[in-house]
Amino acid sequence: MRHDVEKDVRIAKRSLEALMKAGADKAQTNLSISEKHEMNIEAGEINLLRTTFNTSLHLGVIKDSRNGHIGISSSDEASIEKAVSDVMDIAAGAHPDEAHDIAERQEPAEFCKGPLEPDLDAMYDRLKSFVATVGQRYPTINLRQVILSFTRSNNYVMNSNGVDFKTFKGIYHFVAMFSASEDDKVSSLNGTGVSMLDLDRELIDCGSVDMLLKQSVEQTATRPIEGKFVGDVIVTPDAFGSIWGFLFGSLTDGPVVSDTSIYKDKVGELVAGPQLTLHCRPVADEIADGYFVTSDGYAAQNSTLIERGVLKGLLLGIYGSRKTGRARAVNQGGAIVVEPGNQSLSDLVRSVERGILLCRLSGGAPNSYGDFSGVAKNSYLIEDGEIKYPISESMISCNLAEAYKNITGISRERVDFGSSIIPWIALSGVTISGK
Amino acid sequence: MTTVDLQDYSRLFSSYTELRVQENRSVRVGFVKGNNTVNTRSTTGGVSARVYKNGSWGFASTPELQKDAIESVIKAATDNAEFLGSRREHSKGPLPVVAASHDSSFATNKPRLTQKQLVDFIKEIDDHIATRYPNLQSRTVFLNCLDMEKSVITSDGSRFTSMTPRSHIYITLCVEKDGEPVDLYQVYGGLGQFEDVFESPSVLFPGIEEQYEHLMRKREGVYADAGVRTCVLDAELAGILAHEAIGHTTEADIVLGGSVAKQLLGKEVASPLITLVDFANTALGQTCPVPVYVDDEGTKAEDAVIIDKGILKSFMHSKESASHFNVAPTGNARAYQFSDEPLIRMRNTAILPGTSKLEDMIASIDDGYYLIRSNNGEADSTSEFMFGIELGYEIKNGKLGRAIKNTTISGVAYNVLKTVSMVSDEMHWSGAGMCGKKQPIPVGMGGPAVKCQVSIGGR
Numbered sequence: 049m050r051h052d053v054e055k056d057v058r059i060a061k062r063s064l065e066a067l068m069k070a071g072a073d074k075a076q077t078n079l080s081i082s083e084k085h086e087m088n089i090e091a092g093e094i095n096l097l098r099t100t101f102n103t104s105l106h107l108g109v110i111k112d113s114r115n116g117h118i119g120i121s122s123s124d125e126a127s128i129e130k131a132v133s134d135v136m137d138i139a140a141g142a143h144p145d146e147a148h149d150i151a152e153r154q155e156p157a158e159f160c161k162g163p164l165e166p167d168l169d170a171m172y173d174r175l176k177s178f179v180a181t182v183g184q185r186y187p188t189i190n191l192r193q194v195i196l197s198f199t200r201s202n203n204y205v206m207n208s209n210g211v212d213f214k215t216f217k218g219i220y221h222f223v224a225m226f227s228a229s230e231d232d233k234v235s236s237l238n239g240t241g242v243s244m245l246d247l248d249r250e251l252i253d254c255g256s257v258d259m260l261l262k263q264s265v266e267q268t269a270t271r272p273i274e275g276k277f278v279g280d281v282i283v284t285p286d287a288f289g290s291i292w293g294f295l296f297g298s299l300t301d302g303p304v305v306s307d308t309s310i311y312k313d314k315v316g317e318l319v320a321g322p323q324l325t326l327h328c329r330p331v332a333d334e335i336a337d338g339y340f341v342t343s344d345g346y347a348a349q350n351s352t353l354i355e356r357g358v359l360k361g362l363l364l365g366i367y368g369s370r371k372t373g374r375a376r377a378v379n380q381g382g383a384i385v386v387e388p389g390n391q392s393l394s395d396l397v398r399s400v401e402r403g404i405l406l407c408r409l410s411g412g413a414p415n416s417y418g419d420f421s422g423v424a425k426n427s428y429l430i431e432d433g434e435i436k437y438p439i440s441e442s443m444i445s446c447n448l449a450e451a452y453k454n455i456t457g458i459s460r461e462r463v464d465f466g467s468s469i470i471p472w473i474a475l476s477g478v479t480i481s482g483k
Numbered sequence: 484m485t486t487v488d489l490q491d492y493s494r495l496f497s498s499y500t501e502l503r504v505q506e507n508r509s510v511r512v513g514f515v516k517g518n519n520t521v522n523t524r525s526t527t528g529g530v531s532a533r534v535y536k537n538g539s540w541g542f543a544s545t546p547e548l549q550k551d552a553i554e555s556v557i558k559a560a561t562d563n564a565e566f567l568g569s570r571r572e573h574s575k576g577p578l579p580v581v582a583a584s585h586d587s588s589f590a591t592n593k594p595r596l597t598q599k600q601l602v603d604f605i606k607e608i609d610d611h612i613a614t615r616y617p618n619l620q621s622r623t624v625f626l627n628c629l630d631m632e633k634s635v636i637t638s639d640g641s642r643f644t645s646m647t648p649r650s651h652i653y654i655t656l657c658v659e660k661d662g663e664p665v666d667l668y669q670v671y672g673g674l675g676q677f678e679d680v681f682e683s684p685s686v687l688f689p690g691i692e693e694q695y696e697h698l699m700r701k702r703e704g705v706y707a708d709a710g711v712r713t714c715v716l717d718a719e720l721a722g723i724l725a726h727e728a729i730g731h732t733t734e735a736d737i738v739l740g741g742s743v744a745k746q747l748l749g750k751e752v753a754s755p756l757i758t759l760v761d762f763a764n765t766a767l768g769q770t771c772p773v774p775v776y777v778d779d780e781g782t783k784a785e786d787a788v789i790i791d792k793g794i795l796k797s798f799m800h801s802k803e804s805a806s807h808f809n810v811a812p813t814g815n816a817r818a819y820q821f822s823d824e825p826l827i828r829m830r831n832t833a834i835l836p837g838t839s840k841l842e843d844m845i846a847s848i849d850d851g852y853y854l855i856r857s858n859n860g861e862a863d864s865t866s867e868f869m870f871g872i873e874l875g876y877e878i879k880n881g882k883l884g885r886a887i888k889n890t891t892i893s894g895v896a897y898n899v900l901k902t903v904s905m906v907s908d909e910m911h912w913s914g915a916g917m918c919g920k921k922q923p924i925p926v927g928m929g930g931p932a933v934k935c936q937v938s939i940g941g942r
Contacts, residue, residue, distance in 0.1 A: 087567075091739040094570075097563035098542040100531075100822040116598075119525030121546040134524065141599030143519040143606060172570060192740030192864070193921065227741045227864050234743045237863040276709060306515045306621040308657050308664045367520065410861045410869040411891065416657065416664035421891040421940030423869040440867060443893060443940045445709070481709045481940070 053202065053214070056081055059123045060204040063107060066132045068208055072109040072139075074150045075208045076345055079123065080104040082201035085166045087175055089194035094175055107135045113144035147370040151345035153210035159340035162218035162245045166198035170247045171220075178224075178251040185252075186261050188228045188268065192237065195223045196251070205341050213341045219466075220244050221337075222251055228264045235267035236425045236440070238408065240286055243337035243466030256286055256463045260426075263407060263438075267426055270440035273404075273482030280403030280456060281444060281478045282396055282430070285463035285470035288386075290409035294418055294448045295319070296381055299353075299361075301368030308416045310449060312372070314359050321455025322357040323389060324473070330383040336466040338383045349378040357453075384468040389458025396457045396474050398433040404480060405430055406444070414448055421445035424480075439482070446478045484528060485548050489636040495557045496638040498564065499535040499578055501780060502557065503635045504528075504548065505821035510677075512602050513625040514609040521625065522602060529821040532560035535803075538575030539567035544822040578802040579812055582640040583783040585776045590630075590646050591676040601626060601677065605652070607684040608691075612656070616695055620664055621657040626650075628677050629925065633779070641781025647774065649673065649925060650680040651915045652687065656695060660702045665888075667698040667874060668858070670915040674772050697855075697874055700886040705877070707890045707939045713851035714892070714937050715844050715878070718911030720870060721834050721930030723860045725759050726916070728868035728896030730832045733789050733797075734815070734920075735804030737827075742864040743897070744795065752795045753900035759790040761799055762831040762927075763814055771831035772914025772927030775814065779825040784814030789832075790900075801827050819922040826921060833929030837906025844905045844934045846881040852939060853878050854892065866896040872939075891940040899935050907932040 060079040067075035081103055088096040105128070106119045116139025120131050175196050182189050203215040225239035242255035252258050283291050295311070303309035311319065320326075329350040330338035342348050344366045352360050362374055369376035397405070404427050411422025423443055429436045452475075459472040484506040492502055506528030513521030530553050531544035541563025543556045568574070596604070609624045616622075630648040635641070651672035657664050671687050672680050681687075716724065731737055732744040739745075753759075760766070763784035764774035775784040780802050787799045798808065804827060805812035816825035845853055854875040862868035870892050877884035912929040 090736060093538075094567060095538065096540040096542060096824065097567050098544075098824065099559050099563060100543065101545045101547075102822060103546045104527075115519070115522055117523035119523070119527070121527045121529060138522055138524060138598045141597060141602045142522045143602065145518055145520075147518075168566070172567075190741030192737070195921075225740075229741045232746050234741055234865050236865050236867060301520075302515065302623075305518065305520065306623060306657070308621050308666065310664075371518065410863075410893075411871070413858045413871050413889075415889045416666055419889060423867070423891070423893045425863065425867070440865075441893065441895065441938065443709070443891065443938065445891075445940045479709070481938075483711065483938070 056202060056204055060206050063105065063128050063132070064206050064208065066128065067107060067109050070132050070136050072111050072136065072208070074110040076108045076150050077206050078106040079204045080201055082199060084197055084199045085168060086195060086197035087171055089175060089179065089191055092179065092191045094172065105131070107131055109135055109139045110148050110150065111136065111139045113146050113148060114139045114142040115145065115148040116142055147367050149366050149370060150207045150209060151211050151366065154347055156212035157347060158214045160216045164200060164218055167247065171196050171198065174247050174251050181250065181252050182261060186228070186265050188230050188265055189226050189261055190229055192225045192227060197221045203341070205345050207345050211345045213347065215340050219337050220247060222254060224257055226261065226264060228268050230268040233268040235264045238264045238426045241465065245336045255465050260286065263426060267438040270438045272441040273429055273439055273480060276479065276481035277402060278477060279480050280400045280474055280476045281406045282400065282403065282472055282474045284405065284407045284472055287406045287409050288470045290411055291448065294414045294420070295452060296363065299363040301365055303416065304362060304364060304368050305371050310417060311359065312362070315361055317359060318357045318453065319359045320354055320357045320452040323455050323458050324354055324357050325352065325387040326354040327352050327385045328379050328381050328383050329385045330379050332385070334385065334469065335383045342380045351378050382467070384470065386462070386470050388460045388462055388471050391457045391459060393459040393461050393472050396459055396472055397430060397435060399457060400430045400433060400474065403430050404428060404439065404442070404444070405435060418448035420448055442480065442482045444478050444480050451475045451478060484632045487548055487553070487634065489634060492553055492557060493636060493638065495554060497561055500557065500638045501533045501635060503633060503779060503821065504530045505633045507820060508630040510601065510628040511626065512605045513623065514605055515623050516621050517609060517613060519602065524598065527820060530556055531821050532557045533824055534560040534564040535578055536564040537568045537571060539564050539571055541565070541567065542824045576806065579806055580639050581782050581812065583643065583777045583781055584641065585643045587774065587776050588646040589648055589675055591678045593678040596678060604681070604684055608652070608687060611684065611688060612691060616656070618658060619656055620659040623655045625653045627653065630676065635779060635781060637781035639781055641777065643777040643781070645776065648676045649914055650675060650677045652681070654691060654694065656698050658698055658702050665698070665702045667694060667701055669694045673914045674770065697886070701874065704886040704888045707852060707887045709940055711936055711938050713848050713934065714939065715848065715853045715932050715934050717853065717855045717932050718909065718930050719913055720854055720857055721933045722913055722928030723857050723870055724868065724896060725834045725930055726829055726832045726918070726926060726928045727860045728862040728866050729759055729789065730761065730829045731862055732864060732866050733799060734827045734829070735798045735800045735808060737864055738798055739804065739807065740864065743866055744798070747795045747897065750795055751793050752897045753790050753793045754903040755793040756837055756903050756906045757790055757793055757900050758835040760833060760835065761787040761789060761815070761829050762833065766831060766833060766929070767910060772912050773830055773925050775817065775830045778814040778816045779818045780812070780816040782812045782814040782816065784830065787813045787815065799827055799829065801825065817924055819924045823922045828920065828924050829918065829926050831927035831929065834931060834933065836908050836910045836931040839905040839907050841907045841909065841932050844907060844932060845878055845883065847905065847934070848878045849880055851878045852876065852887065853883060862896065867893070868896050869893045892937045894937045899937055902936040903933050905934040
């Protein structure tokens with residue numbers, strides 16, 4: 049990889065200067081130089097090693113309140129010169145909007161996290177060990193696709209207000225997708241992923257990998273739930289995003305500016321059960337794969353999004369903030385850390401009279417009001433406080449905004465995915481229907 | 484795209500090698516409730532090499548197109564194949580040798596519009612909506628154009644160039660009902676660059692009028708009655724069913740990973756009314772939404788007949804999977820970006836039309852649903868699927884009734900297709916789909932309307 053930081057800084061600075069010289073009122077450049085090493089397992093074999101080098105130069109300008117952006121994958125002088133000319137034309141074509149702006153000046157800073165180089169031999173050994181362990185421990189598992197990668201990236205964000213941030217980051221990502229087969233029966237495809245700063249642990253011991261493999265083995269013999277009832281759903285850490293994504297999405301610029309967010313006026317109000325406290329912690333040590341600078345050009349800060357069920361703020365960027373007169377968020381969401389509850393997972397299960405352990409959700413996009421339904425995949429029926437059997441062809445439906453308020457418990461145990469740390473969360477009042 | 488004579492580099496191939504120069508160019512313009520929030524262009528391009536040696540693959544890519552960069556990419560891919568190959572316990576045989584040559588371009592011959600003209604075009608649509616439908620709570624109008632241009636050579640002697648563009652306008656209309664937002668989206672456009680796809684803003688107005696009328700009925704919509712119901716899935720949903728629920732289970736890499744289709748080859752998996760094909764480039768005399776003539780491994784793209792009159796006939800293949808199954812490759816190996824390796828991907832997957840009339844299909848149902856539009860879809864290796872339903876109506880006593888609120892349908896596709904009792908005689912294609920499987924990639928989906936039994940969600 050080209051580790052010539054001085055040269056990269058010169059490119060970013062020269063681009064910014066060229067934009068201002070071309071007549072921009074305000075401008076921002078974001079240069080990213082990255083290198084990825086990726087080993088792939090396909091159908092149980094380590095069969096592909098990829099090395100990819102990438103350059104991404106993004107230029108943004110505001111001229112007479114008109115906003116334009118361009119992205120290119122080269123950083124030579126001629127390409128930059130053309131991109132500068134093009135982006136000025138793009139901005140000239142826009143319709144003016146006073147809400148467009150760039151970040152104000154902040155103290156220049158450098159952020160570093162993770163190793164600088166991959167350990168390819170260790171990557172290979174960890175993957176090989178993973179295949180062997182899965183084969184011994186779970187012989188009915190088919191490893192459909194498994195990827196272990198290392199990405200090193202150098203990012204430079206500068207703007208005409210004096211923003212000057214450099215980020216140097218190295219991170220390993222592991223993703224595993226698998227199913228189990230026994231006789232003629234096949235389990236639903238299952239999968240998970242985790243980010244990490246080193247390869248100190250066996251891959252099977254990271255995140256929820258081992259738990260999901262074990263569950264897939266159990267899931268070759270499934271049964272549909274009979275009938276339809278209103279019950280409890282324990283949302284596993286892997287299914288967290290499918291259920292809570294509606295809330296996070298509703299707090300961002302798009303739905304708030306378009307006036308379709310049901311949360312736009314809910315700051316300070318109870319939006320979830322009082323057991324829930326949820327943080328966005330992109331710069332915390334406990335988050336391996338966070339971020340230091342927002343796409344708007346602000347140094348990211350940790351924040352509490354929901355405190356004891358109360359919404360503490362929206363996730364607006366500069367545009368959404370200026371357009372709606374609401375506060376800009378100090379980060380752009382993600383890096384979710386949910387505080388643990390005071391019950392064990394087994395206690396949570398014991399408290400369910402009838403419901404499901406929701407391990408994965410294949411769901412339709414909820415409407416703007418939060419009505420939604422989806423298929424419970426890789427999931428289990430719970431009756432009388434016991435996990436009974438893995439289910440198939442079973443759907444759940446509810447209004448998500450209502451469901452968030454019906455939290456009945458949060459587990460002490462949490463899964464660390466590297467990019468988030470999530471417990472099991474039990475919700476009541478969900479319609480569950482089978483055949 | 485910068486022209487590079489790739490043949491000059493074939494002397495550096497020491498094993499089976501693919502060398503690809505590719506550039507993806509996109510334009511995005513968006514208006515949210517009259518505000519021009521998105522106005523951007525981007526270009527991502529570079530060169531990649533993929534090398535196969537004794538059963539191991541090496542891949543490398545760089546955005547730089549200078550001679551030394553291309554040479555170093557070939558070397559890095561070769562080194563990567565050797566890194567894995569030297570650690571393999573058992574080597575594999577060679578890949579099938581194929582050679583194909585083709586040049587295709589769907590670039591417009593018309594003068595290109597400037598960004599300002601594109602922005603004004605979208606603004607005119609937005610103004611029309613704001614003026615004509617003042618009761619709307621909100622609206623979004625987004626333009627998304629993507630050109631994919633490739634040049635590929637392989638050590639087998641294949642070579643091709645292609646320029647495959649697509650242009651779509653996404654419109655969402657939102658109205659309020661008792662303080663709750665109710666919305667409906669519609670996609671317009673297809674294969675081609677903007678100038679060939681969109682003649683003028685007014686061409687879209689009749690479609691927007693129909694979209695608005697559906698939305699007004701949806702505003703008064705009711706929850707579907709959950710359970711297994713007889714439904715007519717309109718063409719768009721039949722296309723998604725073909726792609727998501729059947730197509731993915733018959734991609735040979737998914738088959739090798741344990742798909743349920745592995746056990747079903749040669750067996751009856753659907754009603755005899757069902758024939759399902761992954762078309763390479765041309766279907767029923769028309770160019771498909773995502774035409775592929777030669778795939779990114781240099782294989783001539785052939786139609787893959789997946790289900791023929793209810794019988795599962797074949798899978799979709801790359802060179803490596805074809806070698807494993809001892810069949811000919813079908814030309815399904817495609818990559819999204821220059822920095823992506825080819826994977827087995829569908830191209831234009833469709834159920835073929837039958838002989839029934841849509842109105843007769845609806846008239847044949849006493850109590851069920853007519854489901855028109857989906858907002859997403861997902862299926863897994865068991866063929867169990869889930870589609871979000873954005874637009875649908877009740878069918879009562881053979882007639883369309885009230886619109887329904889957003890819901891979800893699900894089922895096991897190989898079971899659902901056995902319940903198909905009528906297939907309409909009209910074919911509809913959608914080319915706006917972006918399939919996700921490690922990489923995204925544009926795909927076409929098509930079909931007629933089908934009458935079948937599926938589970939529908941409700942409250």
